[in-house]
Amino acid sequence: MMYKSGVVALVGSPNVGKSTLVNSLLGQKIAIVSSKPQTTRDAQRGILTTENAQVIFVDTPGVLRPNYVLDRTMLAIARSAVQDADVVLWIVDVAKKPSNEERRIAKLIEQTNSSATVYLAMNKSDLLKPENVINHTNIYRSLCDKAIWMLVSAKRGDNVERVKKDIIDLMPEGPKYYENDEITDKTIRELSGELLRESALYYLRHEIPHGIAVLVEEFIEKEDGKIEIIATLVVENNRHKGVVIGKNGSMIKAIGIRARREIEKMIEQPVNLQTFVKVKADWRNDNYQLKHMGY
Numbered sequence: 483m484m485y486k487s488g489v490v491a492l493v494g495s496p497n498v499g500k501s502t503l504v505n506s507l508l509g510q511k512i513a514i515v516s517s518k519p520q521t522t523r524d525a526q527r528g529i530l531t532t533e534n535a536q537v538i539f540v541d542t543p544g545v546l547r548p549n550y551v552l553d554r555t556m557l558a559i560a561r562s563a564v565q566d567a568d569v570v571l572w573i574v575d576v577a578k579k580p581s582n583e584e585r586r587i588a589k590l591i592e593q594t595n596s597s598a599t600v601y602l603a604m605n606k607s608d609l610l611k612p613e614n615v616i617n618h619t620n621i622y623r624s625l626c627d628k629a630i631w632m633l634v635s636a637k638r639g640d641n642v643e644r645v646k647k648d649i650i651d652l653m654p655e656g657p658k659y660y661e662n663d664e665i666t667d668k669t670i671r672e673l674s675g676e677l678l679r680e681s682a683l684y685y686l687r688h689e690i691p692h693g694i695a696v697l698v699e700e701f702i703e704k705e706d707g708k709i710e711i712i713a714t715l716v717v718e719n720n721r722h723k724g725v726v727i728g729k730n731g732s733m734i735k736a737i738g739i740r741a742r743r744e745i746e747k748m749i750e751q752p753v754n755l756q757t758f759v760k761v762k763a764d765w766r767n768d769n770y771q772l773k774h775m776g777y
Contacts, residue, residue, distance in 0.1 A: 486535040487656035488568035490649055491598075493542055493591070495583040498575045499605045503636035504528050504541045507646050510665055527667045529660045529668045535650045536658050540567070564594045565723050569601055569652050572643075573628070576604035576633065576764040577611075580625060599652050602629040603645060608638050671701040674745045678713055678757070681741035685733060686725065693718040694726070711745070715759045726759045734759060 492500045493622040508528045540563045550575060564570055570591055604622060611632075623631055630648065634641040666673070675698040682694055701714040703741060715734075717723050727734050734757055740756040 484655045485658060486650065488653040489536070489538045489540060489563075489619075489657060490562040490569045490571050491540045491542060491564055491567035492573060493564060493572045493587055494573035495575070495581070495587065497595070498573045500541055500573050500635045501526075503541050503571075503573055503603065503605060503634070503645075503725045506636045506639060507539065508665055514775065529665050529667070530646070530650075531660065531662050531664075532565060532650065535653055536656075536660065537649055537653060538659065539571075561617070561677055564591060564598070568654055569599045569672040571601045571649065572602060572629065573603045574603050575606050576622065577609035577614075579618060580621055582627060583687060584622070590739065591626065599646070600626050600629040601648065601652070601744040604631060604633045605636055607633040607640060608635040613674060623624045624655055624752060654746065660773050670749055671698050674698060674701065674711055674741075677744045677748065678715075678737070678741040678755075681737045681744065682726070685737055694723060703751075708754055709745075709749065709753045710755060713755065713757050715757060716762050717759065718763060720761055723759050723761050 492504055494500050504526075505528075508530055526541040527713060528541065530537040530539065542563045551575075572587065572591065574580070591598070604619060610618065619631070619633070623629065632641055632645055632647055632648070636642060660667075668676075675696045678698075679694070679696045682696070686694065695716040697714045697716060698711060699714055700710065702710040704710055715726055717726055725733065725735070728736075738755050738757045741757075742753050745755065746753050
């Protein structure tokens, strides 16, 4: 039997569940999940390997209208992923009617890679009211006539295995690019920074919209097996800095405790995490700062 491999670009509006779906498809967490828009800021690769196939999922930033240099960078990342994909896995929130954002995504897919197979995953089907099933699915299908479509719930796991099987079937013949035990191309250091940002978003989802980033300054494995991490949370002004620190340091402590537990769960090693907060005014419009932060 021939071996199959290929690239799947995950695209969608902010907060439609892209990261939740890729984690479900892989059966393991590699992408951070939050109810806050712009959770994913770069192209995160998740690798699914079976006996006869390897699928490289590229989880792109939520496509949105760019207001900052960071937004334009994220949109360019999404375009590049679509351009290189064998399959575009377009995730929508089927519980809601399409917005102008979905129409822009349909246009982006058509203009960037019109030859790619489009798989429309209508996510959050568990929240879809029965009386809206036909209406909502028909509206989404009309945005991309050629798309294969499926109702799914990434959160509950409904039809996730079916999507996985369909995606594997759509892969072209190709070689194995990664070893069997590799599930992402990100380093443990990078994933630790993402888990810290996820923890910050968990506690600050109402206070700080998007202007927070994480820099992992040091990541050292000690002789006793403990991992030493020093990280900085970057915000845009002193008011946000005060919110992140909290009264008597309570907020930054809570963020750090949650992040440390998640990192320890991921690497199965004890972690000493030190977190600091710095102000970098208007960092989302500063090319130098964006490059320094890995964007």
